[in-house]
Structure formats: C-alpha cells, structure tokens
Amino acid sequence: MNDMQLDQRVVGSDDIKISARNCQVFYGDTHAIKDVTVDIEDKMVTAFIGPSGCGKSTFLRCLNRMNDTIESCRVEGDIRLDGEDIYDKRVDPVQLRAKVGMVFQKPNPFPKSIYDNVAYGPKIHGLARTKAELDEIVERSLRRAALWNEAKDRLQEPGTGLSGGQQQRLCIARAVATGPEVLLMDEPCSALDPIATAQVEELIDELRQSYSVVIVTHSMQQAARVSQKTAFFHLGNLVEFGVTSKIFTNPEDPRTESYITGRIG
Amino acid sequence: MTDASISGAPKPPAAQVSLFQRSQQVQRRHQKGAALRYLGMAAITLVLVFLGVLLWSIFSRGLPALWQYQAEIEIYYDPAILNSDGGEVTAEEIEGVSLRSGFEQGIFAVSLERTLENAGIDIEGTVAGAWIGQATGILDSAGLENGSAIIQSADSPTDLAQEFGQAGNALRAANTALDGEDPAAAVEALTAASEALAAAGFEAAAAEVASIAATAEGEGLEAADTALSATGYQQGLFDAATALRQADGYEQGDLLAIIYAANRRDVRDRVVNNLDLVGDTSREGVPISIALTRYLSGELSGVGQAQMPPGFDIGQLALVDAMRDAGIIDRNFRWSFFTNTYSQNGAVAGIGPALMGSAYMMLVVLVFSLLFGVAASIYLEEFAPKNKLTDFIEINIANLAAVPSIVFGILGAAILFTLGGLGFGNSIRGTALLGGIVLSLMTLPTIVIATRAALKAVPPSIRDAALGVGASKVQTVFHHVLPLAAPGILTGTIIGIAQALGETAPLLLIGLSVSTGAGLLSSPFTGGLLEQAQSMPTVVFLLAQNEDATVREGLAQSAIIVMLLLLFALNFLAIMLRRRFERRW
Numbered sequence: 001m002n003d004m005q006l007d008q009r010v011v012g013s014d015d016i017k018i019s020a021r022n023c024q025v026f027y028g029d030t031h032a033i034k035d036v037t038v039d040i041e042d043k044m045v046t047a048f049i050g051p052s053g054c055g056k057s058t059f060l061r062c063l064n065r066m067n068d069t070i071e072s073c074r075v076e077g078d079i080r081l082d083g084e085d086i087y088d089k090r091v092d093p094v095q096l097r098a099k100v101g102m103v104f105q106k107p108n109p110f111p112k113s114i115y116d117n118v119a120y121g122p123k124i125h126g127l128a129r130t131k132a133e134l135d136e137i138v139e140r141s142l143r144r145a146a147l148w149n150e151a152k153d154r155l156q157e158p159g160t161g162l163s164g165g166q167q168q169r170l171c172i173a174r175a176v177a178t179g180p181e182v183l184l185m186d187e188p189c190s191a192l193d194p195i196a197t198a199q200v201e202e203l204i205d206e207l208r209q210s211y212s213v214v215i216v217t218h219s220m221q222q223a224a225r226v227s228q229k230t231a232f233f234h235l236g237n238l239v240e241f242g243v244t245s246k247i248f249t250n251p252e253d254p255r256t257e258s259y260i261t262g263r264i265g
Numbered sequence: 266m267t268d269a270s271i272s273g274a275p276k277p278p279a280a281q282v283s284l285f286q287r288s289q290q291v292q293r294r295h296q297k298g299a300a301l302r303y304l305g306m307a308a309i310t311l312v313l314v315f316l317g318v319l320l321w322s323i324f325s326r327g328l329p330a331l332w333q334y335q336a337e338i339e340i341y342y343d344p345a346i347l348n349s350d351g352g353e354v355t356a357e358e359i360e361g362v363s364l365r366s367g368f369e370q371g372i373f374a375v376s377l378e379r380t381l382e383n384a385g386i387d388i389e390g391t392v393a394g395a396w397i398g399q400a401t402g403i404l405d406s407a408g409l410e411n412g413s414a415i416i417q418s419a420d421s422p423t424d425l426a427q428e429f430g431q432a433g434n435a436l437r438a439a440n441t442a443l444d445g446e447d448p449a450a451a452v453e454a455l456t457a458a459s460e461a462l463a464a465a466g467f468e469a470a471a472a473e474v475a476s477i478a479a480t481a482e483g484e485g486l487e488a489a490d491t492a493l494s495a496t497g498y499q500q501g502l503f504d505a506a507t508a509l510r511q512a513d514g515y516e517q518g519d520l521l522a523i524i525y526a527a528n529r530r531d532v533r534d535r536v537v538n539n540l541d542l543v544g545d546t547s548r549e550g551v552p553i554s555i556a557l558t559r560y561l562s563g564e565l566s567g568v569g570q571a572q573m574p575p576g577f578d579i580g581q582l583a584l585v586d587a588m589r590d591a592g593i594i595d596r597n598f599r600w601s602f603f604t605n606t607y608s609q610n611g612a613v614a615g616i617g618p619a620l621m622g623s624a625y626m627m628l629v630v631l632v633f634s635l636l637f638g639v640a641a642s643i644y645l646e647e648f649a650p651k652n653k654l655t656d657f658i659e660i661n662i663a664n665l666a667a668v669p670s671i672v673f674g675i676l677g678a679a680i681l682f683t684l685g686g687l688g689f690g691n692s693i694r695g696t697a698l699l700g701g702i703v704l705s706l707m708t709l710p711t712i713v714i715a716t717r718a719a720l721k722a723v724p725p726s727i728r729d730a731a732l733g734v735g736a737s738k739v740q741t742v743f744h745h746v747l748p749l750a751a752p753g754i755l756t757g758t759i760i761g762i763a764q765a766l767g768e769t770a771p772l773l774l775i776g777l778s779v780s781t782g783a784g785l786l787s788s789p790f791t792g793g794l795l796e797q798a799q800s801m802p803t804v805v806f807l808l809a810q811n812e813d814a815t816v817r818e819g820l821a822q823s824a825i826i827v828m829l830l831l832l833f834a835l836n837f838l839a840i841m842l843r844r845r846f847e848r849r850w
Contacts, residue, residue, distance in 0.1 A: 106726055
C-alpha cells in the first residue's frame with residue numbers, strides 16, 4: 001500500500017464515539033498515562049502506535065474498564081462513550097464491555113467448542129431467546145469474522161484446535177457477537193504469520209463499516225494500512241494525533257518523525 | 266574490534282584441541298553428572314525396596330488371614346430344648362432358654378457330636394486312640410518294650426493307668442531306698458519294683474530291675490542308683506499313666522472348644538425370628554477357634570508342649586484331624602470379615618460397621634470440606650482484596666495444613682465436652698457426624714491450598730477473554746475459571762480425603778473406639794449420621810493390639826489391605842477425573 005492510497009482514503013464522519021479528556025492512569029505510584037486527550041470517531045479505525053511501554057495498551061484497556069481488574073490501577077480524568085462518563089458510579093462495567101468489545105494480543109478462545117465460544121456472550125447478555133436466534137447470531141458473527149466457511153462444518157469442535165489466525169478471527173467473532181459499538185484490539189496480529197495478519201487486517205477494514213475500531217499495533221505498516229486516524233504515544237504522553245496519512249507523511253512533532261523513521265523506539 | 270585495538274595486538278588463538286579429546290573441565294562435569302545419576306538411582310532403589318518390604322509384610326500376613334477354617338455343622342434345633350413343654354412354640358419361650366446350657370450345650374454341642382457321628386467319626390475312640398498312641402510312644406521311648414500289646418490287651422485304660430502308677434511308685438520307692446544307707450531295704454524295694462513291672466506285663470524291664478537289684482548287692486548302692494536312673498522307667502510309667510487316664514476323659518466341652526460357639530446369640534435370634542426352625546436342621550459354617558488356625562495351617566505341629574496350640578490337647582487335635590479328614594473342616598474365604606462387627610475374638614472379628622462408618626465420614630468430609638474449602642478458596646483467590654487481613658488468613662491456612670492431626674482430635678473433644686455441658690454430648694459422642702466434622706477441619710486446609718493453586722494456574726488470558734465479552738466477575742469464575750481448575754481441585758480433594766481416611770489419632774480422642782465399651786463396638790452401624798460409628802483406622806488399631814498373635818499378625822493386616830485398596834481406588838479415581846476433565850489451552 002502506498003501513500004497515494006492513504007491520501008485517497010475517505011476520512012469518515014465527524015461523530016465522536018469516545019472522547020477522553022485529561023486522562024491519567026496510575027499503577028500504584030507509577031504515572032503510566034499522562035494527560036491524554038483524544039477523540040475516537042465512529043465508523044473509523046483509530047490506531048495507537050508507539051514504542052513498548054508507552055502506555056498505548058493501558059490506555060486502550062481504560063476504554064472498556066478492563067483496568068478495573070488490576071487492583072493498583074487508578075484512572076483519573078474523563079472518558080465518555082456517546083457522551084456518557086464510563087467511570088461514573090452508575091455504570092456497570094459488564095454492560096460497558098458488552099458495548100465495547102475487546103480482542104487481545106494472544107488468541108484466547110475458551111477451551112470450548114467454536115459454537116460455544118461465539119454463543120457465550122449473547123447467552124450471558126440474553127441476546128437470544130431461542131436456539132434458532134442463537135444459531136443465527138453465531139452464524140452472523142462467524143461470517144463477519146470471515147470464519148464461517150472454514151468453521152461451519154466443525155462448530156462443535158474445540159476452538160483451541162484452530163490455527164492461530166483462525167483462533168484470532170474466532171476471538172473477533174466472539175467480540176462482535178455481543179453486538180458492540182466499539183471494538184478494541186490490542187495488537188491482534190502480533191502472534192500471527194503474515195498471511196493470517198493480512199486476513200485479519202482485511203477483516204478490520206470490513207468491520208469499520210459497522211463499528212468504531214481502535215487498534216494498538218507495533219507495526220507502523222499495519223497502522224498505515226488499516227487506520228484512518230493514528231495516535232502516537234511516547235512515555236505515557238499522547239504526542240501526536242491526527243489523520244493517518246498526515247502522521248506518516250508529514251508529522252508535526254519531531255518525536256513522531258524519529259519513531260516513524262526508526263530512530264527511536 | 267575497538268577493544269582489540271586498545272589492548273594492543275590480538276591474543277594468539279589457543280592451541281588447537283581435538284573434539285575427540287575431552288578437556289579436563291568436561292571430564293569433571295561428566296563425573297558430577299554420573300554421580301548424581303547414580304545417587305538418584307540408589308534413592309529410587311531404596312524407596313522401592315522399602316515399599317516392597319512394606320507390601321510384602323502386609324500382604325503375606327493379611328491375605329492368608331482372609332481365609333478361615335470353618336466347620337460345617339448340621340445344627341439340629343432340638344424341640345426337647347426349645348419347646349420343653351411340648352405345646353405351641355413361642356418366641357418368649359425360646360428367649361427364655363438359657364444361652365449356655367440350652368443353646369451352647371444343648372444345641373451346638375449336640376449338633377456337633379451328631380455331625381461327627383454322621384460323618385463316621387467315633388469321637389470317644391478318636392480321643393482314646395490319640396492318648397493311647399501317646400502312651401505307647403512314651404513307653405517305647407522309655408525302653409519299656411511291648412507297651413502297645415499291653416495296652417491293647419488291657420480291659421480299660423484307666424485300670425492300666427493304675428497299674429502303671431503302682432509300678433512307677435514302686436520304682437520311686439526303690440530309688441529313694443537306693444539313696445539311703447540300707448542295702449537290704451534297697452534290694453527289697455528293687456525286687457518289689459521288678460515284681461510290679463512284671464505284673465504290669467513288662468517282662469524285660471522287670472528282668473532289668475532284677476539285675477539292678479543284683480548290682481546293688483554286688484557293686485554297691487551308688488552303681489545301682491546310676492543304673493536305675495539311666496533306665497527312665499519311672500518317668501515313662503508316670504507319663505503313660507497320665508496319658509492313659511485322659512483316654513477315657515472325653516467331655517462335650519472338649520469338642521465344643523474346637524468351634525467358636527459364641528454366636529449362639531445369633532442362633533437364638535434366628536430361631537426367634539423363624540419359629541419353624543424348631544425341630545428342623547440347618548447347615549451352618551461355624552468358625553473354628555482362632556487358636557487352632559496355626560495348627561490347621563501347619564505352622565504348629567501339635568507334637569510336644571511348645572508346638573501345641575494354646576488351650577488344646579492331643580485328644581482335641583485328633584478330633585480336629587478326623588474332622589478335617591472327613592471334610593467337616595474346610596478353609597473358606599472369610600466373607601464374614603467384611604460384614605461382621607469388631608470383636609476381641611479373632612474367629613468372628615470383622616470390619617463391616619467400620620467400613621460403613623468410614624464411608625459415612627468420608628461423605629461428611631466430602632460435603633463439608635469441598636463446599637467450604639472451594640468456597641473459601643474462590644473468595645480468597647478471586648474476590649478478596651489483597652490486604653493485611655487476607656495475608657494473615659492465608660498464612661494461617663498454610664499453618665493449619667501442618668497442624669498435627671491429634672490437635673484436631675483435641676478440638677473435636679473440646680466440641681464434645683462443650684456440647685456435653687449443654688446436655689447432648691452423649692448423643693454426638695463417637696458418631697459419624699462428629700468424626701466427619703473433625704476430619705473435615707483437618708482436610709480443609711489441604712483442599713484450600715490445592716484449590717487456590719488450581720485457580721492460580723488458570724491462565725489470565727481466559728479471565729480477560731470472559732471479562733472482555735462482558736461476563737461479570739462471578740460469571741467469569743463460575744463459567745470459565747472453575748471448570749478449568751476442576752481437575753486440580755478434584756485431585757486435591759481426593760488426596761485430602763484419602764489422608765482423612767487413614768487418620769486415627771483424632772478419632773480415638775472423640776470416642777470412635779476402645780474403652781467406651783463393648784456395647785459400642787459390637788453394635789452394627791446402619792448408617793445414621795447421629796449413630797455411634799466405627800472407623801477403619803481405629804479398628805486396625807484395635808486389631809493390632811489384640812492379645813492373640815493370629816489376630817495381631819493376620820487380621821490387622823487384612824484390614825490394612827482393605828484400607829490400602831480403598832486408597833488405591835481413590836487415587837485411581839483422582840487420576841481418571843484428572844484425565845477426563847483436563848483441558849489444554
């Protein structure tokens with residue numbers, strides 16, 4: 001993919017899905033995220049890039065409150081999903097996570113059948129009343145994750161028996177099965193080979209039609225390929241946030257430029 | 266290469282060493298490795314040897330003890346005893362019949378005699394034959410020839426015994442006279458003894474004594490005394506007389522002692538429950554007295570005092586031999602061991618209620634410790650905040666796992682006394698429930714530790730995945746973490762239960778055995794949780810202290826074998842469950 005195509009890419013609507021204002025994250029005494037302000041738009045892929053340990057994953061996990069499970073972690077600031085503060089006392093993180101799905105770095109299917117992996121979310125959220133409805137959700141999710149053709153004949157086989165790329169797509173199917181509005185992906189391709197990576201990237205581009213996707217990646221090529229907007233994190237700071245093509249061709253901050261050209265990181 | 270330029274010229278490379286040649290360092294490393302390997306092999310061998318010795322000593326004693334000599338007796342329920350008034354038979358009437366004179370002597374002994382007679386055994390003749398054979402042997406070895414002919418031609422052994430006694434007395438008198446100073450009296454006494462021997466039929470011995478009389482006259486008293494002592498006639502006659510006196514001495518009790526008749530109470534109960542038996546016969550396998558086991562198995566030969574089973578004489582042994590030859594005594598598998606209750610008497614002791622009691626306690630342990638153990642672990646591992654308090658609890662659970670079991674017994678006893686103070690201590694003393702609770706307390710830390718380890722081993726990615734699709738903490742734990750931890754939890758639980766199964770000390774303290782009485786130990790356990798129970802380890806403990814060597818070194822091992830098999834079964838179950846539930850991710 002070359003820069004020409006990047007420029008031609010349509011940058012989506014201006015609907016703000018998630019807006020973070022002055023977000024601070026602490027692990028005990030460590031200040032991991034410093035004053036990050038970012039707007040994530042709907043129907044668009046936003047990439048977080050930056051060197052290891054810069055806080056991009058931490059920030060991603062703030063967006064669906066997965067950091068709640070870490071006891072020493074403390075989040076300050078204001079993160080809103082559709083204008084509602086997700087750290088409000090009235091918000092149940094369980095409900096939030098149904099709306100903000102997540103795909104992890106390492107494929108982590110449940111040690112259950114492929115069908116049960118996908119059906120688990122809809123089941124616990126009561127999205128299907130009958131078996132037929134559940135079947136339909138499973139099929140739709142697997143189709144959406146481009147796994148249906150490979151998996152339709154082996155739905156009752158364990159999900160752990162799939163190949164790495166298939167497992168990751170299964171995890172994506174599992175995430176979309178609950179009907180989320182935002183999909184968070186934490187380095188979803190780092191454990192995959194180039195072919196599986198290409199499949200997942202293609203999938204991400206399709207998912208953009210329905211969801212707002214946030215992806216953390218180490219690969220700048222990947223960010224350039226799949227995202228419309230890119231945020232560059234460095235040492236807990238959001239250094240630069242903007243249209244992907246601009247970040248990669250004409251960054252404003254010298255640190256961004258150094259990272260992209262491979263001089264830091 | 267900057268370093269090289271600083272230090273000047275590069276060092277010349279080390280002299281070329283062939284790969285085929287081991288350097289000293291490699292040599293040393295090899296030696297160390299080999300030493301470690303041999304030490305490991307030695308340790309394993311030692312362990313295997315110990316295990317082999319243990320298993321051999323248990324199985325070589327315990328397995329034979331599972332077979333028992335039994336007498337098959339045709340018991341005749343004599344109406345003359347059970348229904349002495351000749352009218353309608355009633356249960357009250359039978360319960361009124363004395364156990365000793367009625368059932369033991371009237372029914373058991375008579376039935377036994379009848380069984381032997383039916384098998385063609387002449388009871389009195391067998392006993393007499395044994396003793397006469399003994400007397401003949403004694404006479405022969407004392408040099409008194411012709412003994413068997415004399416005994417056979419005699420009218421009655423008792424009369425003969427008297428004659429032998431007189432001859433013996435005469436010899437003793439002669440012996441006394443030879444110790445004195447008067448040669449004439451000595452010669453006279455010897456002549457009298459010679460005559461007494463001749464009267465009893467021992468011609469050769471009489472001649473021998475007569476020649477000693479001649480010696481006394483010619484060579485002096487001392488030489489004669491030595492010659493007389495050398496013959497051994499006197500002791501032989503007395504011993505033969507003693508044996509002959511026994512030949513006529515058969516009593517019913519001698520026969521009855523061979524079998525174990527103490528279950529006369531059972532027989533009475535059986536007749537009370539089934540009055541139709543009166544006047545009828547039934548075949549019964551009755552255990553043989555435990556003291557005879559070693560004789561029947563050939564361990565004791567029955568010859569000489571040291572080889573005689575305690576409490577028996579050769580007349581009885583002859584009867585036992587006759588019964589065995591007639592097929593009345595047989596060696597059967599001892600099924601009753603698994604159903605009978607514990608008894609001091611090895612012939613009828615069993616582990617039935619103990620097995621039941623242990624099974625019930627295991628059930629209580631399973632319910633209590635699995636429920637509370639798993640609940641506590643899930644809370645501590647998944648939900649509890651990590652602070653000083655939970656740290657403190659954690660350390661104490663680890664400490665509890667190392668507390669000696671007897672301490673838990675003391676705790677149980679304390680509970681017992683507290684309840685006793687409230688007035689219902691006696692109702693819970695020695696029950697399966699109390700035993701189970703005490704064992705649960707003991708097992709709980711083991712299960713908590715195993716469960717927490719199993720929960721910890723579940724990869725965090727699974728938790729993330731579940732939380733990521735919007736499962737709550739509780740759903741995450743119960744839908745995903747717990748099923749994955751199940752094999753570990755089950756293994757820990759079964760190991761804990763196996764440990765509890767073998768625990769003796771705490772049970773002794775809360776009254777699941779011993780001194781509290783025969784009533785408790787002989788009561789069958791029917792399965793009430795609030796019923797006085799027995800347990801396997803305490804019964805092993807009691808059997809191993811039995812006064813009877815056959816029980817100590819046989820039945821105790823048999824009970825241990827049963828326990829071992831139970832433990833093997835439990836461990837096998839643990840492995841199977843593990844295999845069945847184990848999942849990979």
